[in-house]
Structures are given as C-alpha cells and as structure tokens.
Amino acid sequence: MSKIWTPPDPDDWGVVQDIQPSTRVRHLPDGRVMGESRITLTPEAMGELWAGYRCAACLERQDEAFPEFCKAEFCRFPIRAEQQRQMQLDFVGQQPPPLAGFNVEEELDILRQREHRKRPMMTVPKKIK
Ligand SMILES: [Zn+2]
Numbered sequence: 431m432s433k434i435w436t437p438p439d440p441d442d443w444g445v446v447q448d449i450q451p452s453t454r455v456r457h458l459p460d461g462r463v464m465g466e467s468r469i470t471l472t473p474e475a476m477g478e479l480w481a482g483y484r485c486a487a488c489l490e491r492q493d494e495a496f497p498e499f500c501k502a503e504f505c506r507f508p509i510r511a512e513q514q515r516q517m518q519l520d521f522v523g524q525q526p527p528p529l530a531g532f533n534v535e536e537e538l539d540i541l542r543q544r545e546h547r548k549r550p551m552m553t554v555p556k557k558i559k
Pocket of ligand 1: 485486487488489490500501502505506507
C-alpha cells in the first residue's frame with residue numbers, strides 16, 4: 431500500500447490545497463524529463479516561498495529566510511542561490527499570469543517586511559501601553 435508523504439509538522443498539512451495535472455515538464459540535469467503538476471498553495475505558503483522561508487523545490491518550511499541549502503535531507507535545494515530563479519521559472523504557467531513589469535525584488539522586500547514576525551520574550555500588559 432502506498433502512503434502519501436505529509437510534512438513532519440502537522441500544522442503544515444493544509445499548505446497544498448489542490449494538485450492538478452499539467453502539460454509542463456522539467457528537464458533534469460541528467461537528461462531525464464519529469465512531468466510537473468500544477469499545485470495550489472495557501473496565500474501564506476506563497477508568501478513564505480517568496481520570502482525564502484519555504485523551499486521552492488520540496489515546500490519544506492525553513493528556520494531562516496533563504497538558508498544556503500534546504501533543511502530537508504532528501505532535498506538540499508540551494509535556496510540562497512537558486513530560489514528566486516526557480517520561483518520565476520515556476521510562475522511562467524501561473525493562473526492568472528504575472529503582470530508585465532512585475533518587480534520581484536520590490537515584492538520580496540514587501541513580503542519580508544510583512545511576513546517578519548517579532549517574537550518578544552515578554553509581553554507588555556495592555557494597561558501600561
Ligand atoms: Zn527542499
């Protein structure tokens with residue numbers, strides 16, 4: 431019996447919302463051709479991808495933004511070097527298509543600011559704010 435792989439963190443199980451067949455293929459460095467599927471991710475997961483907190487190759491969550499390599503042992507995708515290029519390739523078939531003149535760098539800056547979460551060690555009671 432086959433088993434569908436699920437992320438080790440149960441909080442991460444809802445990230446892929448839909449998987450549909452597609453006509454796109456990926457040419458692997460060794461010459462093999464791999465069929466690709468069109469997956470639908472939650473908006474939060476998309477933000478994490480653009481902000482470098484999620485691997486574009488295997489979708490594993492990362493502990494820091496744009497680590498040198500994906501932390502998943504089976505993947506080790508060079509996120510720091512390749513993630514942005516991979517994201518641009520993967521969004522060629524995006525529905526709807528990206529806007530002409532879409533500034534990826536600017537968008538990444540916005541996402542980094544918006545997705546950054548402070549995790550203070552102590553909280554300030556409302557009374558003294
Ligand atoms: Zn990965």
